[in-house]
Amino acid sequence: MHHIEQGAEGVVAISDVMRARVTAVNDDMSRDALRVLGVAYRPVAADTGQTEAEQGLILLGLIGMLDPPRPEVSAAIATCARAGIRIVMVTGDSALTAEAIARKVGLVSGPSPRALTGADLDHLDDQQLRALLADPSPILFARVKPEHKMRVVSAFKDLGEIVAVTGDGANDAPALRRADIGVAMGASGTDVAREAAVMVLLDDSFASIAAAVERGRSVYQNIRTFLIYVFTSNVGELVPILVATFAGFPLVPLSAVQVLAIDLGSDVLPALALGTLQPEPGTMDKPPRSPRESLFSGAVVRRILFLGGIQAAGVTAVFFWHIHSAGLAFSAFTADNPVYREALTMAQAGIVISQVFVGLTVRSDRASIVTLGLRSSGRMLAAQSLSLVAILAITYLPLLHRLFHTAPLNAADWAILVAYGVLLLAADEFRKLLLRSRRPGGSISAAMDVAPAS
Template identity: 40%
Template sequence: EQQQWWLEQARALAAQGLRVLAFACAPHHQSPDHPLDEQVLLGLMAQLDPARPEVIKAIATCKHAGIRPVMITGDHPLTAKAIGSGIGLCEPDGQVVLGRELEAANDEKLRELVMQCSVYARVPPEQKLRIVKALQANGQVVAMTGDGVNDAPALKQAHIGVAMGITGTEVSKEAADMVLLDDNFATIVSAVEEGRLVYANIRRFVKYILGSNVGELITIASAPLLGLVGVPLTPLQILWMNLVTDGVPALALALEPGEKGLMDRAPAEPGESIFARGIGRYILRVGVIFALIVIALMFYAARHDAPWETMVFTTLCLAQMGHALSARSDLPLFQVPPFSNPWLIWAVLLTSGLQLLLLYVPWLSNFFGTTALSGHDLLICVGFSFLFFLYLELEKIWKQWRQKVAAHS
């Protein structure tokens, strides 16, 4: 009866998220080599190792981002459940799997188990490796954290092994792919957000560069086919567009800050192409629309005996400035903070100013083979360029409206 009382006390303390130690002594212990028989329980000691305040928010962010955090500990299952529910990892009545259950489960059963449970208790180190392998067998991308020597096999097996920089052993650091210098779980979540931002900016860069280049390619190829005498762009003008008109705004797009819902999106599929999720279709669609607008300008200028080559060159360059601004976000531009990326604004102003210099500074005009446009012709170029920008924004508004309709239906 007394033993049962002590067990109940220990369980009550563990259920509060405390780690419980039992102290005992052997009054008649003869020597260190003598077996410890007839020990007398002196009492229990409970200690609290609280989670950092930022962990709760980090766990919630992970769940919104489609990332499932899992806790593997050697603590008592009641302690693990209390800590897990306290940080939002599981429900107060959620499932906790013990290490002995993992040992008894075969590989097929374990694969089912790891997809349902997020808290493991009393887990020996060798079972951590089995958990990682079971998650990978289910097609999951696994990041594993650890600090001990026994964690090294699991860290090595995981897609991304993360060792603790402060408390971690040298063996764990050597086995890991990354070392967490502050031993803070929230830092991992911040790294995920930063990685998503880099990937999103790469996609913006590709959308802008290739969408514009497809339009330029169609425009240049169409002039001889349409019966126009001469070519729209000289090699030097093409080089100018590739290095300056394309390059400067594209570099500024790489500095675009993260959008508000960046961590609310589902993770990218492993091995996903950079052209996935509509990027390839966007490049072709926008390239064709871009070319059609410029070809329309080409016909208009040629029929009115205007310097159509220079007008095509100018329209291509100015229209890409609108494309760069629109490529900042999948949201309509009026829903994006206008000065969140000042580098892009400066890049657009600088590139537009340089383009005007090519038209109106005589020695630059002679060098690049351009003609000084009249105010009327320049306004026509600006108008056609704005028409392309308007199409890009209307397409985003239409897409957003369709998504709202689909959500309410």
């Protein structure tokens, strides 16, 4: 506490010199990231009204309160910056206190960051505010009222941004409600703030927001991975049938029972395992996706066609290569022909084997399988092992021969199928290498009202 010295005559009016001294002390404390309160008193009678009691107060001094940011906030803010999330501080504290806290957590680093007060906002119209926020350089808002927070949130939304707002007080409720994602504090927040928000942080930690973003990105990516894995095998099933039809072959390369066995037996468990993968390295180093992007985006469709096309080409090639090895015309083949049954088996086994390699590479859009390793994919590998056991049973058990119309394969047949799987993996590794050599595209920002003590 900094006391104001009194003269020998007792209480005196504050002079300009003393006022400058108090202001300087206040600024020094604010630069130390303290919230400063002025303490004053006045002797009054018991029946004095509030308005009169608040006049002619005697200044005792200033009190500085330290509400330090949590240790994990700086790392979380740096993670958000890498992820393309723009963070804007909007606080009721003084501009000097806001700047000091922003420097501590890494929000600003330059010598003179842009800082506006609520009074400054009152002099800006909506168009000027939007132009100000469109500049991506750091900006702080201090000494703001609830209506100022609303204006900032609305301006960001008018710019097409996805806006998240954090807050804990009743005066934050309007901005929490106006934002796309209102995030309230669960431990220290008011009931009004929690009711207005769509998300509540039970630990009141800003780092939990960064963790939630990473988990959300991972879940979305796992859904896309699931779709790519499943539809890749669908392309591998469809193309050989179409080729056989147009080539005039009288029989199908895959029967309906075999297709069901692949879709319901071999694909389901590995696909479900892919949906539970942990976030891959670099998840928070990517820019946000566009909110207008479809789940079946161009990138997803292209990858399905890329992997499915290679798989389909391999399955079609091994099927007709085996048919050709018999030296018979297409018209000579019947359903009971041993060569046809072996070719049928190779087509089904080829898809299952290819899907094993698809499962290994589809875990990431860009990261190499060498970087990803295999330890994080235990469930998927276990599921794929069951798929391999199933195809071996279909290939070698006489009881299943009658059901699937299959026949045993020799070691050379399996070697050819594995070689096609390795070729598919190598092709996708090369595709990833080309992607990693390019710079990532633009980003979509999210504005966040960060409580200074979060």
